[in-house]
Amino acid sequence: MLARLKASLADFGELILFGGETFxxxxxxxxxVELLVQQMAxxxxxxxxxxxxxxxxxxMVLALQGNYAMRQFGAEGYVGGFVAISxxxxxxxxxxxxxxxxxxxSAITTELGTMRVTEQVDAMExxxxxxxxxLAVPRVAAAILMMPVLxxxxxxxxxxxxxxxxxxxxxxxxxxxxxxxxxxxxxxxxLHGLLKALIFGGVVSIIxxxxxxxxxxxxxxxxxxxxxxxxxxxxxxxxxxYLITFAAIG
Amino acid sequence: MAMIDVQDLWKSFGDKEVLRGISLRVERGQTFVxxxxxxxxKTVLLKHVIGxxxxxxxRVEVDGLEISRLQGRALTxxxxxxxxxxxxxxxxxxxxxxxxxxFPLREKQRRIPFAELRGRVVESLRVVDLxxxxxxxxxxxxxxxxxxxxxxxxxxxxDPKVVLYDEPTTGxxxxxxDSVDDMITxxxxxxxxxxxxxxxxxxxxxxxxxxxxxxxxGRIAAQGTPDEVRxxxxxxxxxxxxxxxEKQ
Numbered sequence: 001m002l003a004r005l006k007a008s009l010a011d012f013g014e015l016i017l018f019g020g021e022t023f024x025x026x027x028x029x030x031x032x033v034e035l036l037v038q039q040m041a042x043x044x045x046x047x048x049x050x051x052x053x054x055x056x057x058x059x060m061v062l063a064l065q066g067n068y069a070m071r072q073f074g075a076e077g078y079v080g081g082f083v084a085i086s087x088x089x090x091x092x093x094x095x096x097x098x099x100x101x102x103x104x105x106s107a108i109t110t111e112l113g114t115m116r117v118t119e120q121v122d123a124m125e126x127x128x129x130x131x132x133x134x135l136a137v138p139r140v141a142a143a144i145l146m147m148p149v150l151x152x153x154x155x156x157x158x159x160x161x162x163x164x165x166x167x168x169x170x171x172x173x174x175x176x177x178x179x180x181x182x183x184x185x186x187x188x189x190x191l192h193g194l195l196k197a198l199i200f201g202g203v204v205s206i207i208x209x210x211x212x213x214x215x216x217x218x219x220x221x222x223x224x225x226x227x228x229x230x231x232x233x234x235x236x237x238x239x240x241x242y243l244i245t246f247a248a249i250g
Numbered sequence: 251m252a253m254i255d256v257q258d259l260w261k262s263f264g265d266k267e268v269l270r271g272i273s274l275r276v277e278r279g280q281t282f283v284x285x286x287x288x289x290x291x292k293t294v295l296l297k298h299v300i301g302x303x304x305x306x307x308x309r310v311e312v313d314g315l316e317i318s319r320l321q322g323r324a325l326t327x328x329x330x331x332x333x334x335x336x337x338x339x340x341x342x343x344x345x346x347x348x349x350x351x352x353f354p355l356r357e358k359q360r361r362i363p364f365a366e367l368r369g370r371v372v373e374s375l376r377v378v379d380l381x382x383x384x385x386x387x388x389x390x391x392x393x394x395x396x397x398x399x400x401x402x403x404x405x406x407x408x409d410p411k412v413v414l415y416d417e418p419t420t421g422x423x424x425x426x427x428d429s430v431d432d433m434i435t436x437x438x439x440x441x442x443x444x445x446x447x448x449x450x451x452x453x454x455x456x457x458x459x460x461x462x463x464x465x466x467x468g469r470i471a472a473q474g475t476p477d478e479v480r481x482x483x484x485x486x487x488x489x490x491x492x493x494x495x496e497k498q
Contacts, residue, residue: 030360111344114343115342118338118340118343119336119337119338119340120340120341120342120343122302122336122340123334123336123340123341123342124342125302125329126300126302126329126332126333126334126414127329127333127334127353127354127357127408128326128327128329128330128354128357128358129353129354129357130326
């Protein structure tokens with residue numbers, strides 16, 4: 001039991017060091033812009049559709065639930081503000097983080113893990129190329145840059161879905177729906193959500209890259225690494241979400 | 251001055267002593283084979299030569315540089331003298347053959363003009379008897395033997411002084427093994443590179459080696475030209491070689 005705890009702490013320490021190494025290499029040339037753009041396309045553009053669909057339905061269900069709860073107080077007009085605040089502050093970054101974990105985080109671990117167990121990472125090192133700088137840096141930087149964009153896509157389509165359901169199904173007048181959104185949502189709400197998304201982008205991609213590099217054995221080892229990466233990233237997103245929210249509004 | 255000079259190298263992992271006082275010299279332009287059974291410590295020795303592991307005691311010099319003491323950027327730069335061919339070829343499977351072979355050059359000279367890059371990739375493939383027709387292929391489309399050849403082309407493209415081969419013939423059929431042996435000899439003859447081959451394939455070792463060392467239990471049991479090793483009176487070497495000579 002104690003040995004397992006010790007091993008887990010050592011593993012966590014390694015993860016933190018790996019994150020530090022990745023950021024140190026990020027600040028150091030050579031900067032491989034073409035690899036960054038490739039990864040931004042894979043993580044960002046590639047995830048847009050699934051993030052938008054998830055956002056749309058999240059917004060629609062929020063409007064239904066919001067209307068159901070607020071109708072009891074005759075406050076249906078506030079549904080627009082409720083949907084927008086929920087999306088921008090909370091659901092946008094968290095759901096986007098979880099979707100990117102499932103789609104891109106798992107892909108990063110599988111790809112790097114396969115490269116590790118087939119000696120491609122060693123080959124890179126033998127050619128005087130640092131694998132962390134070549135492989136991890138573009139992925140982490142791309143995730144940090146693209147996650148806020150995806151979170152905005154999620155929240156925007158979510159708000160659109162909420163409007164469709166709120167106005168056209170629940171028959172909330174469009175005027176109060178939009179007016180209360182404007183009066184309730186402020187810039188710091190949006191920044192709060194963007195900051196979360198940015199942090200989640202870094203956390204998910206560092207965990208995924210670290211697990212990939214640490215993979216051992218063959219296909220089974222890569223599979224285990226991917227499972228661990230997805231579980232750890234998902235838990236990390238929810239824990240970080242609480243900590244950031246607590247720090248912001250305590 | 252020898253190209254690779256290993257002096258009294260010791261390495262342990264936990265309680266297990268893997269290398270116990272290894273000394274060997276690889277002269278320039280020579281093919282040196284380290285022969286040994288699985289677990290004899292030969293891969294650990296190779297990792298010390300390229301600086302992936304640090305010794306507990308002893309030193310490794312490559313081209314006059316003490317690689318066993320270097321770290322960080324100095325070590326990365328020192329590695330530019332090497333080209334390495336991995337056991338499973340280790341081609342980047344997300345890149346075409348052209349991109350694979352071009353990789354070390356692009357990383358070494360980031361502003362290299364495309365025409366020059368292509369010319370050197372084609373030339374490097376020609377050294378290992380491969381044509382331009384495979385440039386746009388993917389590693390998964392090639393046979394095991396061809397992948398090994400591409401791996402050597404990639405190792406040679408940036409003009410290394412030393413090529414390291416990790417078990418180059420493991421898992422290959424006899425005909426492909428022959429062609430990989432030829433490829434090692436051709437790389438030496440055409441380009442004059444120094445080669446260090448780690449292997450447990452006795453037939454192949456005797457075919458390509460100028461000098462060889464037999465590693466047993468972390469020590470060198472015999473070292474010399476193929477003839478000198480064959481005549482060694484070390485009991486392990488005799489037993490190790492007898493198995494193969496009986497088969498012949």
